[in-house]
Amino acid sequence: MHDDTEQIDLDLSDVRVGDEPWRQRRFVRCRFIDADLRGLVTESCVFEECDFTGADLGDSVHRGSAFRTCMIRRATVGGSSFRGCTLLGTSLIDCRLRPLVITDCDLTLVALGRADLRKTDLSGLRMREANLVETDLRECDLRGADLTGARLLRTRFEGADLRGARIGADGLVQGRLLGATIDAEQAIAFAAAHGLRIS
Numbered sequence: 001m002h003d004d005t006e007q008i009d010l011d012l013s014d015v016r017v018g019d020e021p022w023r024q025r026r027f028v029r030c031r032f033i034d035a036d037l038r039g040l041v042t043e044s045c046v047f048e049e050c051d052f053t054g055a056d057l058g059d060s061v062h063r064g065s066a067f068r069t070c071m072i073r074r075a076t077v078g079g080s081s082f083r084g085c086t087l088l089g090t091s092l093i094d095c096r097l098r099p100l101v102i103t104d105c106d107l108t109l110v111a112l113g114r115a116d117l118r119k120t121d122l123s124g125l126r127m128r129e130a131n132l133v134e135t136d137l138r139e140c141d142l143r144g145a146d147l148t149g150a151r152l153l154r155t156r157f158e159g160a161d162l163r164g165a166r167i168g169a170d171g172l173v174q175g176r177l178l179g180a181t182i183d184a185e186q187a188i189a190f191a192a193a194h195g196l197r198i199s
Contacts, residue, residue: 038076058096113151123161147171162186169193 003023011031021041027050034054045065052072059079069089077092081101091111100120111131121141129149139159145166152171157180164183167175172186172193182190191198 003025006026006028007030008028009030010027011033012027013031013033013035015032015035015037017037017040021043022045023043024045025042026046027048029049030047031051032055033051035052036056037052037060038056038058040057040060042060042062042065044063047065047067047070049068050070052070052075054074055072056076057072057080058076060077061081062083062085064084065082066086066088067090068086070087071091071093072095073091073093075092075095077100078096078098079100082103082105083101084104085102086106086108087110088106089109092115093111093113095115097115097117098120100117102120102122102125104124106126107130108126108128109130110127112135113131113133114135115132116136117140118136119139120137122137122145123141123143124145126146127150128146129151130147131151132147132155133151133153134155136156137160138156140157140161142157142160142162142165144164145162147165147167149168150171152167152175155171155175157175157177159179160177161181162177163181163186165186167186167189169189169192172190177190188198
């Protein structure tokens with residue numbers, strides 16, 4: 001494979017990661033099942049509806065790349081870095097995610113239910129309408145994150161920093177916020193969401 005190429009409907013499970021980054025490559029409905037992608041570096045690549053089930057993405061680095069509606073199941077992602085990426089509609093299920101560096105990324109509609117992201121810096125991320133049901137976000141930095149419309153049933157926020165984060169009333173009721181740090185505006189919204197009257 002070369003840079004600036006497009007791959008469609010291919011089985012790339014045996015693809016090898018070389019020393020050179022992948023740049024501006026596009027993959028559509030490709031299968032990276034059980035692929036050894038450890039240490040992969042991507043720059044401005046696009047993966048659409050690709051299957052990374054069982055893949056090893058550990059210690060990989062992604063800059064400005066897009067993973068749209070991909071399936072990442074039972075994969076190793078720990079030690080990887082995502083900067084300026086989008087994971088729109090992608091599902092990360094039963095994956096090893098920590099440690100993870102993820103900055104200036106769009107996680108709108110991402111599925112991270114039951115994921116373990118303890119102590120991860122998620123500040124400023126766009127996580128609108130994400131599935132975070134039973135996700136472990138204890139001691140996470142979520143300052144300024146946009147969680148509008150996110151599913152937060154039994155999501156663990158204990159010890160997390162939520163100052164400036166946007167969370168709907170449902171999330172304030174359904175999530176576990178004991179010991180979380182919030183700002184005054186959120187405290188008022190929390191009280192209102194729990195039926196308290198503020199005078």
